[in-house]
Amino acid sequence: MKTVYSVELASTYITTLPFKSPSQNHIPVTKRWKINSQAKGFNRSNLEKKKVMINEEKMRKMKEDAEADDKIPDVVMNRMIVRILFNVGVPLVTGLGLLQVFSVIKEQNLWQIPRWLPFLTTFITFGASTIGIAYGTLSTSWDAENKGSLLGFREARKNWVQMWEEDESVNK
Incomplete structure (x- = not known):
C-alpha cells in the first residue's frame, strides 16, 4: 500500500505590494507536511507478531487434522x-x-x-x-x-x- 509521504504547499503571493518593501515581495513560503502512515496501536512490529502467531496456529491445526485423518490404502x-x-x-x-x-x-x-x-x-x-x-x-x-x-x-x-x-x- 502506497501512501502520500509529504504534501508540499506553496503559498500564493503577489509580486509587488504597495505597502511593503521590495525585499519582502518575493519570499516564497513552503511548508512540508508529513503524513504518518501508521496509526497508534498498529505499528509494523505488532502486526507482524500477530501474523506469525496466526500462521503458527494454522500450521498446528493443519498438522492435527492430518494426523486425525486416516490414510486410505x-x-x-x-x-x-x-x-x-x-x-x-x-x-x-x-x-x-x-x-x-x-x-x-x-x-x-x-x-x-x-x-x-x-x-x-x-x-x-x-x-x-x-x-x-x-x-x-x-x-x-x-x-x-x-x-x-x-x-x-x-x-x-x-x-x-x-x-x-x-x-x-x-x-x-
Whole structure:
C-alpha cells in the first residue's frame, strides 16, 4: 500500500505590494507536511507478531487434522475408483444409448415417441449416474484384505452405519 509521504504547499503571493518593501515581495513560503502512515496501536512490529502467531496456529491445526485423518490404502482407493466408474458409467452410457435409439425410431417413423419418454429415461439414467458416485464409494470394502461382494450391498450397509457413527463422534 502506497501512501502520500509529504504534501508540499506553496503559498500564493503577489509580486509587488504597495505597502511593503521590495525585499519582502518575493519570499516564497513552503511548508512540508508529513503524513504518518501508521496509526497508534498498529505499528509494523505488532502486526507482524500477530501474523506469525496466526500462521503458527494454522500450521498446528493443519498438522492435527492430518494426523486425525486416516490414510486410505491404495488397494481400497483403486477398488473405489473402479466401482465409481462402473456405477457412473453404466447408467450414463445407457441414458445416452436410449436417447440415440429414440432418435432413430423417430427418424424412421417406426413409432411416434411421446416427449415425456426421453425426458423420463434421461432423468432416471442420469440421476442414477449421479447416485453412482456415492454408491461406488459406500459399496467398496474399506478393509484392504477383504475384496467384498460383487454388488456391494453388504458393504454399503456396513459402511453407511460406520460413516454416520464417525460423523456423530466428530460433532460431539
